[in-house]
Amino acid sequence: MKSPVFAQLRGAVTIVVRGKSIELLVNELTQQGMQVWDVKPLPNGTVEMNIQLADFFKLRPLLKRTGCRLSVKRRSGLPFMLARLWKRKWFALGFALFFAAVIALSSLVWDIEVEGNVKIPKEDVLIAARSEGLFPFQWIHRLPKQDELSKDLARKLPGISWVGVSRTGTKITIQIVEATKPKEQELMNPRHFISTSDAVVTRIYAERGQPQVKKNDRVRRGQILISGEQGGQRIVAKGEVRGIVWHEYNIEAPLLRKQKVYTGDKKERGYLYFGKTAIQITGYGKVPFEKSHTMTTLDPLTWRSFKLPIGWMSEKILETTYIEMTISEEKAKNEGIEAAKRDIMNKYGTNSTILSQKILHEKSENGKVYMKVHFEVDQDIVKELPIVQ
Amino acid sequence: MSRFVRKFRKWTVDALDLPGDLVFNLPRLTLIGGKQLYIENHRGVVFFSPEQLQLELSQGSLEVEGSGLVIKEILPQEIVIEGKIEGIKYRGTEE
Structure with missing residues (x-):
């Protein structure tokens, strides 16, 4: 009858009983049909035993009758675990939310790749796929079956002889074999x-x-x-x-030929630019040249391969003159x-x-x-x- | 239990060759090595310490000696004792 699985499920208490007639208590307990297990006498005359949580609350009258006192040594089982968990409910909630988020995000289609298209633009394939219910951020479980999907796509896209749709994780790959058409x-x-x-x-x-x-x-x-x-x-x-x-x-x-040449004199200006607005930082003052050529270079801030719309713009004003050659x-x-x-x-x-x-x-x-x-x-x-x- | 019933039962046990523990509620002890003792038909614990355990039986009592004795499980009719069992004394009160 002692089943640790059920005992853990229903909750068990390890108690230490002290008193004179502990044996009587044990007998009474068994007579009343309460489960007692691992009764272990300790050297100081007390006895350690395990009882079920439900029986623990019925223990009081018995203790009074037998003149024993008890102290709880250890609580184990599901009800106590739940109680401990309840104390940290927000933590538990976060934990659950985290897993829910991971599961939810991993059951979305994140990326659709089109392979094997030469003449048909990727956008056309994606539009056809969208009308079949395949698009980024769609639930994976909402997708039609892959064989049906590829069949429908092949029907929708003209000039295609075969379409294969495969999924690896959150990425869908649409593979296309284009039909070779005779030259018109x-x-x-x-x-x-x-x-x-x-x-x-x-x-x-x-x-x-x-x-x-x-x-x-x-x-x-x-x-x-x-x-x-x-x-x-x-x-x-x-x-x-x-x-x-x-x-x-x-x-x-x-x-006689006229040619534009640089004299070597130059003036530099520096700007800080944000989008389409540039603020001059250096090189104030009038341009002292009669004729000049301006060279502008943009040096945007980059992060990896992205160019940010912020950066430094430098302007070089080069003095020019015309010389005549025979x-x-x-x-x-x-x-x-x-x-x-x-x-x-x-x-x-x-x-x-x-x-x-x-x-x-x-x-x-x-x-x-x-x-x-x-x-x-x-x-x-x-x-x-x-x-x- | 009346005298007649007892005698009748004894006769049935002998005549039909039935096990006594079923009919007379006699204790049945199963000892596994010196480690585990399984007792059926007991009537409660009388004394309990790591070295000694006294059980009441329907007739008489049982004394288990050893060290580190633990009641692994106790039910109204059955008891499982674990530990190093060194001796078992059976004090029956036969008729």
């Missing part, structure tokens, strides 16, 4: 290829369409090079035609021609090659070199012309 073909009207300018054909390659000219043919501007009419049908001409085109440039190159005629000419070549590349495509250049006429006047240069350029001469029915 451009819709084009039937067209001819015509020449952009008068040229001599150097290369013709017709992928589709009927070539109308041969290599070394002279073509006029607007002449059909590759025809889009083939066998009575209208088709989209495709291919490449290159030819030699003559370009004439009137070049003007100045011999360059040689030869150099001015070269620079003029180079500029013209760049212009050709820019206008007719970088795959153009300049076959030859010839200065037809040049004169030096008013501090400038005037010249007329003739370029022979091998370039793309194709222009499309839609076939109108």
Whole structure:
């Protein structure tokens, strides 16, 4: 009958009884059906015993009858533990709250990661996930089942062949395999290829369409090079035609050149800035320079990789002046021609090659070199012309 | 208990070969090594000290001697004694 588990649950008291007829007390206790265990006589004539908490309160009349007195030595069991806990209820409450918070916070979705998307933006996936009930700070237990979730997501997102949703702790990873789509073909009207300018054909390659000219043919501007009419049908001409085109440039190159230079004099100003407001700290006074260039550098306070909106702004005011340089005629000419070549590349495509250049006429006047240069350029001469029915 | 009933019981015990502790409420002692003594059908504790324990029985008394005796458990009919048990004296009052 002595069961330590139940005794601990219901509470037990270890008492020390002193008096003459302790044996009588023990007998009485057992007669009344109270549980007594570990009755241990102590050398000084007292007896230590354990009784149940419920029986402890019925002990008083028995003690009176047998003339014994008792003192409580130890209290053990759940009721006493609860009583002790009640004394520290706020501590216990904090303890419970802490665990509740840990459990609550760990049952939220904190982070959603999207992997494997190349063309589909992450935001689109997240929006689709949100409409399926998957978003940050959602309860994990409220989430739909993972297989259903991935199925629904795959249905919602176009251009996706597979979606996998997996959860590790509070992080959800959405893995995406994008469907590879065939390239969309451009819709084009039937067209001819015509020449952009008068040229001599150097290369013709017709992928589709009927070539109308041969290599070394002279073509006029607007002449059909590759025809889009083939066998009575209208088709989209495709291919490449290159030819030699003559370009004439009137070049003007100045011999005198102005250049901005720093004199080396500078003035510094320091500001403390908060957001968009800056307060000047150092470098008061007028700027003594006639012409100047201001360089501003911001040095924000940083914490890890975050830039705070507070920091130091320094301004360097550098005095500038213009100096005039005279360059040689030869150099001015070269620079003029180079500029013209760049212009050709820019206008007719970088795959153009300049076959030859010839200065037809040049004169030096008013501090400038005037010249007329003739370029022979091998370039793309194709222009499309839609076939109108 | 009347004389007749007692005699009848004794006869049944002998005739049917029944254990005496069940019918006559005779004490039954179980001693495990010298450490634990298990007594059924006792009538209460008479004296109790670490060296000696006297129990009342339905007929007579029982004296347990030893050192460091502890009543591990006590119930109206049963008692479990633990400690170093050195001697058991049974003082019965037979008819």
